[in-house]
Amino acid sequence: MQPVLPNMKTIIGVLVVAAVATVGDVRIIGGAANVVPGRVEVTVDVRAPTLETLTAIAGAAPRLAREAGFAVDIEQVTFDPPVPLSTLVQDALRGAANAEGAAILDLGSGAGHDAGILAAAGVEAGMLFVRSRNGGVSHRPEELTDEADIATAAAVLTRTLRALCGSLA
Numbered sequence: 001m002q003p004v005l006p007n008m009k010t011i012i013g014v015l016v017v018a019a020v021a022t023v024g025d026v027r028i029i030g031g032a033a034n035v036v037p038g039r040v041e042v043t044v045d046v047r048a049p050t051l052e053t054l055t056a057i058a059g060a061a062p063r064l065a066r067e068a069g070f071a072v073d074i075e076q077v078t079f080d081p082p083v084p085l086s087t088l089v090q091d092a093l094r095g096a097a098n099a100e101g102a103a104i105l106d107l108g109s110g111a112g113h114d115a116g117i118l119a120a121a122g123v124e125a126g127m128l129f130v131r132s133r134n135g136g137v138s139h140r141p142e143e144l145t146d147e148a149d150i151a152t153a154a155a156v157l158t159r160t161l162r163a164l165c166g167s168l169a
Contacts, residue, residue: 019048019057043077049108051081082108083116089126089164096159102152124164128157 022045029039044061048054058076065072090106097104107129115125130153133144 019046019053021046021057047082047108049082054082080116083120085115085119085126086124089124089160092160092163093126093128093156095163096156099159100152100155102156126160128153128160 023042024045025041025043027041028037029041031037031040046054046057046061048057058079062072062074094104113127115127118125130145130149132138133146134142137143
């Protein structure tokens with residue numbers, strides 16, 4: 001039997017950049033330490049910066065599972081296409097970060113944050129992420145960010161808002 005997730009780039013025919021798939025829940029039905037289960041239920045959250053990549057990954061998953069010899073029944077609970085955020089806001093964030101001497105990294109979130117909902121409605125929106133000391137763990141009790149990073153982010157946000165007040169008026 002082949003691995004279920006070999007090289008995604010060659011499987012889906014699309015260069016996968018900044019895409020992520022997170023397994024959130026695994027339920028093994030009738031499983032025991034000495035029994036190969038007959039059914040496994042898995043929830044997966046797939047995020048990608050472009051609709052093409054997101055669709056390709058979602059379409060490849062059932063094919064990959066079938067090629068590996070698994071019977072597959074997929075229920076798509078939600079589908080939220082990626083939404084580009086405002087270049088005006090992104091440029092203001094970059095300028096503010098540079099003015100504060102803060103190194104920044106452009107990255108796509110892919111998450112269903114309020115900024116994406118606003119951007120989809122035509123509102124100028126952007127996001128500022130603050131690094132985590134524990135490898136990016138978020139929305140969990142062990143999430144941890146340095147106070148100095150929080151202070152820098154507050155300064156960047158303040159500069160950004162001041163710059164945008166003139167741009168959006």
